[in-house]
Amino acid sequence: MMKPKRLLSLLLRLIAVGATLAAVIIMATSHEKGTFFAVSYEAKYTDTPAFKYFVIANAIVTVYGFLVLFHPPGSPLWRLVLALDLVFTMLLISSISAALAVAQVGKNGNSRAGWLPVCGQVTKYCNQVTGALVAGLIALITYIILLLHSIYTFLNPLLEKA
Amino acid sequence: MMKPKRLLSLLLRLIAVGATLAAVIIMATSHEKGTFFAVSYEAKYTDTPAFKYFVIANAIVTVYGFLVLFHPPGSPLWRLVLALDLVFTMLLISSISAALAVAQVGKNGNSRAGWLPVCGQVTKYCNQVTGALVAGLIALITYIILLLHSIYTFLNPLLEKA
Numbered sequence: 001m002m003k004p005k006r007l008l009s010l011l012l013r014l015i016a017v018g019a020t021l022a023a024v025i026i027m028a029t030s031h032e033k034g035t036f037f038a039v040s041y042e043a044k045y046t047d048t049p050a051f052k053y054f055v056i057a058n059a060i061v062t063v064y065g066f067l068v069l070f071h072p073p074g075s076p077l078w079r080l081v082l083a084l085d086l087v088f089t090m091l092l093i094s095s096i097s098a099a100l101a102v103a104q105v106g107k108n109g110n111s112r113a114g115w116l117p118v119c120g121q122v123t124k125y126c127n128q129v130t131g132a133l134v135a136g137l138i139a140l141i142t143y144i145i146l147l148l149h150s151i152y153t154f155l156n157p158l159l160e161k162a
Numbered sequence: 163m164m165k166p167k168r169l170l171s172l173l174l175r176l177i178a179v180g181a182t183l184a185a186v187i188i189m190a191t192s193h194e195k196g197t198f199f200a201v202s203y204e205a206k207y208t209d210t211p212a213f214k215y216f217v218i219a220n221a222i223v224t225v226y227g228f229l230v231l232f233h234p235p236g237s238p239l240w241r242l243v244l245a246l247d248l249v250f251t252m253l254l255i256s257s258i259s260a261a262l263a264v265a266q267v268g269k270n271g272n273s274r275a276g277w278l279p280v281c282g283q284v285t286k287y288c289n290q291v292t293g294a295l296v297a298g299l300i301a302l303i304t305y306i307i308l309l310l311h312s313i314y315t316f317l318n319p320l321l322e323k324a
Contacts, residue, residue, distance in 0.1 A: 047274035050263040086248075093252055094259040101212040101260035102267060106275065112209035113268065115277040 019139035030128035057095035179227040181301035192290035219257035
C-alpha cells in the first residue's frame with residue numbers, strides 16, 4: 001500500500017502533467033481565419049513570440065513532470081527534484097506572465113500605441129488562448145502546492161533533528 | 163568586524179535594492195511625445211498594464227529589500243526571509259516577463275495582428291523601457307544569487323546534523 005502522502009503527491013503530479021500537456025495542445029492547435037481591414041489572415045500561436053515561449057516552456061515542464069512520475073520513492077535524487085520543481089515553477093511563471101501580457105493586448109488593445117484589439121475578429125482563437133492560459137495557471141498552482149509540500153516534508157525531519 | 167559572508171550578502175542586497183529602485187524610477191519617468199498618423203500623443207508607462215505591473219512589483223520588492231537591510235543577523239526570522247526572497251523573486255520574474263513580452267511587441271510589432279512597432283516614433287521612451295528592463299534583470303539575477311546563497315547556508319548546517 002502506498003502512503004497517503006505519497007499518493008497525494010503522485011496525484012498532484014498527474015494533475016500538473018495533464019494541465020501543462022493541455023496548455024501545450026490547446027495553445028498549439030489554436031488557429032482561426034480572420035479578416036482584418038478586408039485582408040484575410042490566419043491567426044496562429046506562432047505569430048506571437050510570447051505564445052511560442054509559452055508552448056515551449058509548457059512542453060519542457062510536461063516532459064519533466066512525466067519523467068518525475070516514474071522516479072522511485074526514497075531515492076536520494078528527491079533533493080534534486082525539489083530544486084528542479086523550483087526551476088520549472090519559475091519557468092511556468094515566466095511563460096504564463098509573458099503570454100498573459102500579450103493576450104491582454106489582444107483582448108483590450110492599446111489605444112495609445114495604435115494597437116487594436118483582435119479578439120472581435122478571431123473569437124475562437126482568443127477563447128483557445130484563454131483556455132491554454134487557464135490550463136497553464138492550473139499547472140502553476142499545482143506546482144506551487146507541490147513545492148510547498150516538498151519543502152515541508154524535506155525540511156521537517158531536518159528541523160526536528162537540528 | 164563583519165564576517166565576509168555576511169558582508170557579501172549585505173552587498174548583494176544593496177545591489178538588489180539599487181537595481182529595483184532604478185527599474186521603478188527609469189520606468190516611471192519614461193514618457194515621450196510622439197506622432198502617430200499625424201496624431202500627437204504622449205507615450206507613458208501607464209498606457210500599458212504590463213508596465214504598470216512592472217513598476218508596482220519592483221516598488222514592492224524595493225521596499226522589501228530595503229527593510230531586510232536593517233534585519234539583525236542571527237535573528238530566527240531569517241527562515242521567513244528565505245521564504246520571502248523566494249516569493250519576491252517569483253514576483254520579479256513574472257513582472258519582467260510580462261513587461262518584456264509587451265516591449266517586444268512595441269519593438270517589432272506583430273504584423274499578423276496589425277500592431278505596428280512604435281519604437282521608431284518614440285525612441286527615447288523605448289530606450290528608457292529597455293533600461294528599466296535591464297535594471298529589473300540585474301535585480302532578478304542578484305535575487306537568484308541571494309536565494310542560492312541562502313539555501314546553501316541555511317541547509318548546510320541542517321544537512322551536516324542530519
